[in-house]
Amino acid sequence: MTITTERPPAGRRTVALGRGFLTGGVIGMSPAALVVGTVVESVPLFVAGLAVPLLYGLLLFLAGAPRRAREAAAAPRTALALIEDREAVVGETSDVPVRFELTVAPDDAPPFRVTVTQDVHVVDLPDHRPGGVVVVEYPPDRPWRVRIVQRPTPEWEERAAGARLDSEPGAAVVAEPPEGTAVGFVTLLGLVLGATAVILLFRADLFGQDAAARPPATPQPAVSSTSWTVVVSSASGSVALGPGRSFLDEGELRRAVDSLTGGAGAHEALTVVVQERLVSVVFAPAGARGPRFDPRSLPFERIPALVEEARTTLGVPSAPAWQLTADRLTGSLTLKVAVTGPEGPASLEADGQGKVVRRTPAR
Template identity: 90%
Template sequence: MTITTERTSAGRRTTALARGFLTGGVIGMSPAALVVGTVVESVPLFVAGLVVPLVYGLLLHLAGAPRRARQAAVEPRTALALIGDREAVQGETSDVPVRFELTVAPDDAPPFRVTVTQDVHVADLPDYRPGGVVVVAYPPDRPWRVRIVKRPTPRWEERAAGARLDSAPGAAVVAEPPEGTAAGFVTLLGLVLGAAAVILLFRAELFGPDATALPPATPGPSASSASWTVAVSAESGSVALGAGRSFLDEGELRRAVASLTGGAGTREALSVVVQERLVSVVFAPTGTRGPRFDPRSLPYARIPALVEEARTTLGVPSARTWQLTADRLTGSLTLKVAVTGPGGPASLEADGQGKVVRRTPAR
């Protein structure tokens, strides 16, 4: 049996659901506002797409300040722990993320097992061998947040040097309580509604007649099969995969974009948005200038690795949804991968070659 900490208040669950819905709404609204603002040439809408996420993030940080203060006021508990196993995760610096399986043995409570990931300098890795005893600290109300104390006091260092610990039974596992499927659902609902609200508010400018423009092209055909559905028009195109398939599968995304752009055609795009089973392309209007790019130039081979890195290294355990947005709104081609999960939203950005240039972990 896994040991978890039970939620004590229905009000907290309601607050978490409301926060997830608002977060999803902001994530959906922001790229939609940037794309629609570019298409309809609305500077206020484009600026809103940039400012609203920043303001929301600041408000979210301020709203969480009392909770963080309460948690910081709780004195951490110190204990000895036995290293059962370790696994180093490849890193880009001298500090390597290492996944430890520990048996924590508090002085006044039964021992328990926990899995944590902590950065360790490569020169210090020999000090953390399986079977070794280390000093750890953790909040009493959140025992799954165990951290290895790298420089313990002389008394604890002496205790660790002479201690002999046994592994706790497999049933005595401490884990963070799951948020449940409701949190993921409301976040996804907020994302969809946020994007839809922007499009509906500006549908007249997006899809209405333009007296100064050339006659609109006849919408392209839609193709549907058991494996995917393709819809193409003069302004945009989308491909939806069937059940059991993903755009992270090898070659799927490249084939889907080729079906929308005509393969060897020259249709340029304002943005490409990719989700697990849906890809959408907003095409650049003919005869206008703007931050456009050739969708065929995307680093397709790097996209699955970018999504996996966003899921596993940004502090969002069990990420439930992800979305990749490619555009040139900042001048050069940028890929942004946003993930959501129990830890909140997080994202990373990469350049046109798929090299990560910025990470925004969960708060």
């Protein structure tokens, strides 16, 4: 079986590298600005930590408008396809994500094989068995973006009903050209530089204050080791993991939250931001009213699955970084998992029990 992939053009790779670096910088700067802005009591810095990701997302959306217009103007190709195999992914809604392996047989081109993931309503699953013939559409220049047509035209529906397609073991396998490891590296570099830039710009406010002038009842203890670093103040706290560890590992995130709240829920939070190796909590001021929640109430067992679902079902298969934000700005506890890759930003939202309520795929 021949796998067909092509190296992306140099111009596209340069754009992907630049976008990856900027994305990493925004992901690193945003939580650092929220935490540092709270510690040094800088309202502009705190607002910047909230506003910059929104503005960057809007910029990516506008920058991708010409490409989306070109894609919308190109008429998709329609063809018949044989379902070689399928695998349903566990879902909590009536639309179940299903991974299909298809052999696509265009009328005017050689057949090819492709693997796609598509949401299928539970009542339509019996119509998508292995060995069945379905109608598909795909962009002429991106055959790896095959989509099964749920309601084809009568002509194509009649063709599919009477067609008999044979499996093509030797057919070419098409897949999206990989961006390579360089994009992931520059994204990580941007993340580190973004967080470091915020800390260095405000290092005088963070570390230059006279410790003797602080009230003895509000110390800022820090516990550090090669694999675990905890910094807590009356207004915020953060935990950073060492190399080789992740907050998606079992029990890591719960232990980090317990270390920041003293294990007894002594602090209620305004926001909780979680990344691969960094968790930041902005505590609610004592006595102040507002949307707050107990960080211990997060659905810790569901968070790894939510991140995995965001990485695999939102059209960003090469997402190098993710960020989960928990808050009650809308009244009830909401978890938002954001991922960004060369395809653009995407996100999903879940309620306080970790049940997905909204998906925003990459466009």
